[in-house]
Amino acid sequence: MKTKPNDKTTDRNISRPKKVIEVKDLVTHYGDRLILQGVTMNVLENEIMVIMGGSGSGKSTLLRHLMALETKTSGTMKILGHDIDQLNRMEFQELRQQIGVAFQGGALFSSMTIGENVMLPLYEHTNLDYNTMEIMSRMKLEIVELGGFEKLMPSELSGGMIKRAAFARAIVMDPRILCCDEPSAGLDPVAASALDDLILNMRDAMGMSIIVVTHELESTFKIADRITILDRGKILMVGTVDEVKASKNERVQALLNRVPEVGELDPDEYLDRLVGDEDSGRAHL
């Protein structure tokens, strides 16, 4: 790739953890709507960064940008030291292989078995023989405690199992960054807790940086190294669990104490943000 990480700086700051993602003054729009208003944040190596915020705060949009799925209006974004605006298509595709994503609903391909789903990135991006790919995908399924389920179709799994299978697919290429969108959403407390443990294990065992978007407080406090709180497209605060809990900021406390906002938003604007179509039915893939 053209842009090389700054090795000299790394040597000088050897005790400081490296930034795997650096976002500066990120501004995004959907049509005329301003979604993110100058977001600046970073994610460090081997940390779990939880992004929190109310509905319509822009956390899912921010995650989509971190996954390089959206086009920004302005600002800069570096992933693993590479400015994504400076990369050509091939370099960008290579970079993408360093980012694993576990989507909210799993996003498993319904026409493929669980094993084939997990194997797909290997099949597409490596020249490994089929047996090796099968062994590797089985290993990842073992990590997420789904060993022996590789022949089943996604429709035959429970919600929690689908999420774990999505994790297996997300980590099959051993990415350096893992993005998780609402991993606990729709799960019972036991399954949600098991998924939290899985996220912690993956960080510890595989040394990944993990970004989690969630609004589950219990889960956040359990897994987060740092928390970014978004509010109406702006960063309200970034800090550790203790720092967030101790924050005197009213809006942070309102979020932690689940106090609904009353009369502070224009209802039309709020509804627009909440249900507004993300891509207005644009006919493209």
Place this chain on the structure above:
Amino acid sequence: MGAGDIQKIGEQISERVGRYAVAFVEEIGNGGILLLESIYWLFLGRREKQPVRLNAVVVQMMEIGINAIPIIAVLAATISVTLTIQGIYTLRVFGAEDQVTFGIGFSVVREFAPLITGILVAGRSGSALAARIGIMKINQEIDALKVMGINPTRFLVVPPLIAMFIMLPLLTFMADLVGLFFAGLYINVELGISMAAYAHQLIEYIEVNDVFFGLLKSVIFAIEITIIAVINGASVVGGAEGVGKATTRAVVQSISAIVLTAMLVVLISTRT
């Protein structure tokens, strides 16, 4: 109703027409871009380390082509016999019913076989493709492909496009043979013309170019069906209801495009 109201209604109508016209042009543009993108990935995918997988094409060929054989055969036979019955009935007025082979041969090979095959494939495989892509979109499977570094056009569009491109002309050719055979059987029973004499008449009247004319049209239909299905599938919003709407729209638009193309092609070909 005053003049002001009439003017207001007129403005609303012209605004709506304008909006539809813009949307139509936009969809045509999207379709063109998608087709060019598909051609790019088909020929240059390997250079980008993303070749089109042969097994994906074969799966689509099975789905679009092989599985459609029975229904296309049945409809080709039925429509050809219907045409033959009507042809004999009409020509009998002039005492020229033994000339029915001429009309049947031309209409089946040049028009009806490609048209019926195209319409059936649009209803069967075009709708399935639109629904599949629509469901993949709402389930974030297309996003999943992107983040895995897999180009969705190469992975989802090129295999059915190639399969359609190969299978639709083959199905049309099969519909030609089945249709002509069953028309011959009916003529044999009704007019007492032997199958050998019927075959001889067909060979005499129909030229290879007529068969190619029908097959060429089916290639155009293949592209239309695939692109329209993908465009509609990719525009799905709003869950299951959106998928249903997109699927219906894909079928209606495909069939309209097929019929319109058939008309334009025959109009141009008979004037040059």
